[in-house]
Amino acid sequence: MTQIAITRTAHPKQTPPDDSLAFGKVFTDHMFLMNYDAGKGWHAPRIEPYGPFTLDPACCVLHYGQGIFDGLKAFRGADGQIRLFRVADHAKRLNRSAHYLCIPELDPAMVEESIRALVEVDQRWVPSKPGTSLYIRPTVIATETFLGVHPSHSYLYYLIIGPVGAYYKEGMNPVRILASDTYVRAVKGGLGAAKTMANYAASLYGAEEAQKAGYTQVLWLDAVEHRYLDEVGTMNIMLKIGDEIVTPPLNGAILAGITRDSVLTLLRAWGYRVSERPVAIDEVLAAAKAGTLEMWGTGTAAVISPVGELGYKGERYVINGGRTGALTQKLYDTIVGIQYGTTPDPYGWATTLRG
Ligand SMILES: Cc1ncc(COP(=O)(O)O)c(C=O)c1O
Numbered sequence: 001m002t003q004i005a006i007t008r009t010a011h012p013k014q015t016p017p018d019d020s021l022a023f024g025k026v027f028t029d030h031m032f033l034m035n036y037d038a039g040k041g042w043h044a045p046r047i048e049p050y051g052p053f054t055l056d057p058a059c060c061v062l063h064y065g066q067g068i069f070d071g072l073k074a075f076r077g078a079d080g081q082i083r084l085f086r087v088a089d090h091a092k093r094l095n096r097s098a099h100y101l102c103i104p105e106l107d108p109a110m111v112e113e114s115i116r117a118l119v120e121v122d123q124r125w126v127p128s129k130p131g132t133s134l135y136i137r138p139t140v141i142a143t144e145t146f147l148g149v150h151p152s153h154s155y156l157y158y159l160i161i162g163p164v165g166a167y168y169k170e171g172m173n174p175v176r177i178l179a180s181d182t183y184v185r186a187v188k189g190g191l192g193a194a195k196t197m198a199n200y201a202a203s204l205y206g207a208e209e210a211q212k213a214g215y216t217q218v219l220w221l222d223a224v225e226h227r228y229l230d231e232v233g234t235m236n237i238m239l240k241i242g243d244e245i246v247t248p249p250l251n252g253a254i255l256a257g258i259t260r261d262s263v264l265t266l267l268r269a270w271g272y273r274v275s276e277r278p279v280a281i282d283e284v285l286a287a288a289k290a291g292t293l294e295m296w297g298t299g300t301a302a303v304i305s306p307v308g309e310l311g312y313k314g315e316r317y318v319i320n321g322g323r324t325g326a327l328t329q330k331l332y333d334t335i336v337g338i339q340y341g342t343t344p345d346p347y348g349w350a351t352t353l354r355g
Helices: 087-100 108-121 197-212 258-269 281-290 326-340
Strands: 030-037 041-049 067-069 072-076 082-085 133-142 154-164 175-179 217-221 229-232 235-241 244-247 273-276 293-299 303-312 315-318 350-352
Touching: 030 108, 041 108, 067 087, 067 197, 072 326, 082 108, 082 326, 087 108, 087 133, 087 258, 108 133, 108 154, 197 217, 235 258, 235 281, 244 258, 258 273, 258 293, 258 303, 258 326, 281 293, 281 303, 281 315, 293 326, 303 326
Parallel strands: 175 217, 175 303, 244 273
Antiparallel strands: 030 041, 030 154, 067 133, 072 082, 072 133, 082 350, 133 154, 217 229, 229 235, 235 244, 235 293, 293 303, 303 315
């Protein structure tokens, strides 16, 4: 693996107090960069002081959105150790997203190494208050200067990191979600399975409409029949209907969430009947009315987000009495325990820094 060149900042910033942290507003002293050029491959891996970089206004990503990213976290445990959660899986997913966007192969080992190296350099920035963490954002953008729709011949891989606050400051809060029969996030055969900028752009309008109607998130339905559940907000969706745990299959329109995989792995180990199968909105409404439903979203930001109310076609359906279900809580506690090193980690999901 090519040696990473490190240029340290001459002006280290003051780290913010853990109490003041929000999401995605503060970044550390350094960033990681690496370039790709046709014929040269990926080259010049380096860590530099964090700061703006220049892009030609004609560069591809600014016009045609050929760009991908991923998102993961590092946690400082009560023992002071910094743990990365499923870093190898996030690195592999970045490479899968690259594939969907015609971006040249990124060696997952190099991506993982870039994350470890940058977190090590900026480790004083990893907050320690319970619930806080360091958010890690690897990104790849197409940089060729050319107005034409074709895969770029040059790319920039960059990695920025920053401390983030606790998602739940006063305990887990069930959210209200609106199933949309108008707007769609992604379609089979499109880019839904990739973590690409376009999917988030596509989600903005529907999310705004849901918020105007008093909901926190959109429950995205499939783009063809507007009938089957896809995802919720920027999370995967899961349900406990009676004694069956159900989540939509990875059908091409859905991102393969790492939290989704962690939850499914735990549930199977705990002996639950877990099905990855299409879930029709009618089935969800019937289970909500019968009072046999628990529902939650899974994702890196919140880990587990309980659903307390579902809106659909002008009706409101209360789920699990509007409260966090027992299984929802147990899943949250287990994964968070693994992330902070207070719960056994039988799958080796949390890996510590080298020092
Ligand atoms: C669209 C979408 N779906 C699902 C997820 C959940 O994925 P993960 O659990 O890997 O964070 C995310 C967040 O990364 C997302 O942006």
